[in-house]
Amino acid sequence: MQTANGKEHQVQRLIGSYECDQPGPTLVLIGGTHGNEPSGPEAIERVLDGLRAQPFDLRGRVVGLRGNLPALQERVRYLERDLNRNWTVDEIENLRARKPEELLVEDVQQIELLSAIEEVLSKDEGPFLFLDLHSTSGEGPPFAFLCGASPVRRLLRHFEIPIILGVEDVLQGTLMDYLTDRGHVAVGVEGGQHDAKEAVSNLEAIIWIALSEWGLIQEQELRDLSLARATLQLAVRTLPREVRVMHRHELLKDDGFQMAPGFANFDRVQGGQVLASDRGGEIASPEPGRILLPLYQGLGEEGFLLIQDVPVDEEP
Ligand SMILES: [Zn+2]
Incomplete structure (x- = not known):
């Protein structure tokens, strides 16, 4: 794929696709919206390989897409701006x-990724159904x-993982937000620390459970479903x-933010406890x-x- 500066990306937008000519939902898997999160694309590849190896009698279709191609190649979160922002109708029109x-760079990536989704x-x-796969800089589940x-x-309560509600109140313009507004089911998932091998196996387990819970594959066909849940x-x-x-603690340009060491996702903190400095x-x-998401x-x-x-008794 040629880019504006003539450089060729070694990674492609489409990771792969699997279908068996049976009607059903389309599960779109997106990995690597942030280039320093390689576990997403790797988990997608593993699932597509697993589907082909069995082979599974799938209802609907699974499509895997990579997000930020130049950043994935450079193994950085982004080159010029975060690709998981500016997903609003006005910004896209603009x-x-x-x-x-x-x-x-990321404007081009956003236009190309959106075209692939469209x-x-x-x-x-x-x-x-969209799953946007990520990992975090801090440790954690x-x-x-x-x-x-x-x-x-x-439905997500059967996914075995904590669900974070209310993210749209503090973070606007994410890809997931945009897709939800368009009436699709879109869930962002975090597998673990960026380079932890568990991040790949956790994301892979989440995708297999999604395939089963959303009816693309029969539960009895998936021998490893209990293994995925146990993972x-x-x-x-x-x-x-x-x-x-x-x-949400928002960062300002050059504010010298420094997270105090040792925090993992879901660690309990007290009111007044020092978490960082700037x-x-x-x-x-x-x-x-x-x-x-300690940075x-x-x-x-x-x-x-x-x-x-x-509280557990708060009904959706
Ligand atoms: Zn991310």
């Missing part, structure tokens, strides 16, 4: 109206992000099944809760999120 020479939407009948009061909230149960242990985002001094937790990499827009457990 990008498509711009001259090619005015576009940033091609799937126009080819297949639906319904469409797998979890999922859900936008809005999605009807899939109840996630072992990683998640006693964590709450649903948590809500209460606070040029303004120490940054304390505004309230008690759990920490999510241990150079690039990012938030230093951390604070989350709180949702």
Whole structure:
């Protein structure tokens, strides 16, 4: 694939696709929206290989796409801006109206990824289910992000991983947010730390469970389903099944943000506990809760999120 500067990407947008000419939903798997998160594309490859190896009698279709091709090649989160932002109708219209020479690297990636998604939407009948696969700079178990009061909230309880609610209140313009607004089921999932091999096996387990829960493959056909569930149960242990985002620490340009060492996703924190520092001094937790996405990499827009457990009896 030729890029604007004539460089050739060694990685392709399409990871692969699998279907058996049986009607059913389309599961779109997106990996590597952030280039330093190689576990997503790897998990997608493993599942597609597994589907072909059996081979499975699949209802519908599975399509795997890579997100940020130049960043995946360079193994960096992004080159010029975060590809998982600016997914609003206005921003997209704006990008498509711009001259090619005015576009940033990630503007081009966004236009190309959106075209690949639109091609799937126009080819297949639906319904469409999207899983956007990620990993985190901090250590910790797998979890999922859900936008809005999605009807899939109840269904996701069978996924064995904590579900983060209310992300759209603190983070706008994500790809998942955009797809949810278009009426699709879209879930963001985090497999674990970027380079941990568990991140790949956790994401792979989540995809197999999605294939079964969403009816693309028969549960009895999937011999390893209990293994997939056990993998996630072992990683998640006693964590709450649903948590809500209460606070986001936004980073400002050159604010010298430095996360205090040793925080993992879901660690409990006290109100007033020092979590990080920047040029303004120490940054304390505004309230008690759990920490999510502590930033241990150079690039990012938030230093951390604070989350709180949702009581089990709160019905969606
Ligand atoms: Zn990511």
